[in-house]
Amino acid sequence: MRHQTRDSQQAREAKLDALHTKLTESVGALVSGEDWRRALEFSARFRSRSFNNTMLIYIQHNEAFQLGRVLAPTPTYVAGFKQWQTLGRQVMKGQSGYGILAPVTARFASRTPNNSESWRRLGRGERPQPGEVARTKMVGLRPAYVWDVSQTDGDPLPTQPAPTLLSGHAPAGLWEGLAAQVEAHGFTLHQVPDAAAIGGANGLTDFSTRQVSVRADMDDAARVKTLAHELGHVMLHSPDASGATDGAAIDAVLHRGIAEVEAESVALMIGAAHGLDTTTYTVPYVSSWASSVPGADPVEVVQATAERVRTTSLRVLDQLDTAQVGDGDPPGLIRETTQRRVPGRQAPGRSTDTPESRPVIEQTEQAVGL
Template sequence: MRTHVNDGLTHEAKLETLQKQLTEAVGALVTGDDWRRALEFAARFRARSFNNTLLICAQHQAAYAEGRVPESFPTYVAGFRQWLSLGRHVDKGQSGYAILAPVTARFASSVPSDGSSWRRLGRGERPRAGETVRSRMVGLRPAHVWDVSQTSGQPLPEQPRATLLTGLAPEGLWDGLADQITARGFGLRLVSTATAIGGANGLTDYATREVSVRMDMDDAAQVKTLAHELGHVMLHGRDNADALLHRGVAEVEAESVALMVGAAHELDTRSYTVPYVASWASSVDGKSAVEVVQSTAERVRTAAATILDALPTSQIADGTPPGLDRRTPVPGPPTRSPEIACRRAVEVTGP
């Protein structure tokens, strides 16, 4: 039985309900710990947008409170037909989790460099000879996904878990991060102590296009720092006005990228210190704190997902059931930290 939430609502009402729920959930992310826990949760569902991660989290918590799912932490989520393709079906009485799915349309232009020349193609309409065709998002629509615990059928394949000794870095992570830094035209400089770089653990110099990392730390701290600096390389620089005007924005983004990369490799992220979110989010002119947090979180998720997709390392699952994902993740049992992340991130919307 395929069941949807809010079936009596119009399309516009469903979108409005989702947006309200999302705004309340984002508004709860005001402290360093809340932000860290939400990012740890998002690291396990990085295949989804940050907004949809929060929506899934909130609705799974409600399903758990109602006794419809056995665990408070979701594992894998997919659409109705996707579960069928894996030999599983949605159980009778299980409502899907509403998320925001993009609506795309095709546009054509004979002069692609002229932004005003693009025209939208109708359904079934073919472009004219010599025209370039591109797809663009034109809106959002409600869609539904279900957690694996709401389905029955063929078992999902089990993957072996990577093990990590305290203080050590996951195999291949340093080299993978370093390769991505040099591929973006930055040199990598290893310094003996923090004194050489002004007391910091790492430093990104956009003028000389050089990343420095101190080596008098354990391996895990070194790769965390390298991931932080790669976040700066990818997201900041002279062409990023927000980062130039708001140092806090740049540091939170870079630290958050490192946090997500670390969480995806089951590195202990509790030692990360992320500044008080509201203090910098409320200082950006022309945007509400919720808008800044929302856009920053998605920038972080996108950057972290790009980094993780390019790494040849064993990682935890990204929330996509094995068989539908683009890569072979190494799933592990959920830990208490992401479970807290889910609960804290949606505490204002929970039952």
């Protein structure tokens, strides 16, 4: 039994190593601004997943396409083995799942939660003692698996409406929704007559006066894109923005190139989530801004930047009452809000990413940027 446990642990570590290698290679391949734009567009359509996991899904699906196992080069909807079953669909024989990174969590308890050394790990089924505070923390990673809808068959999925836009037009309610969020952060929004009024820019965020300005002489789509860009600055780069004290935020403030990349990327993801044409969104070469932080690994800078962009975009999108494209989850998938213990044993290549376990996994995944 001890040999089996050790062999199982070694097999899991080997799979994790392989996934980390694949992830590093895929992120390292983001060389140009065009590559970055395509990666974020894909992430916008799979925004229920972390940036790292969207990259893993993208590259593995493309590999499957090259081998002729799937018919399209990009996936449509992905879900775990048992999640597909809840929708009346089955993974087809011979279809391998796409490995992703999922956190392993454990329960901890403490009588003095402000003391980081006071937390003790609870055993399986153990409950906190009277007076103790309990929290769930991530203690590691495990490989999990998802499949694209094209790798399954069974009941048809519900039809999901997609936003349709005319060139130059903005989605209904998007300007108003973004403007409300700018004002909710304590900034006033002004529409100026032209670029000359704000130093030749399309938009400007002034943290000293807490004012956001946007040119009024652009078409609706351009105005919305600019407003989303400035909202990105407001949320990520204001001295009192939420999370502005973390290392990534400080890097962005100190290195103007990263701050502009983050703001433009937030605008890009919000636009892509609404079906806007994002081909005109401009991001400089990844190699230039990813190398601007002294002593930092460019791949890690890209991953941190992308995850900050994704989580910020999600905060914006979740508050908008607008028609948006899907988030990568199959239409009709209902996630349970309660957690049940996931069985420790599973069939090879099958996911424990079940509706019961997913809410906790997703919450932790977003928090740690997996």
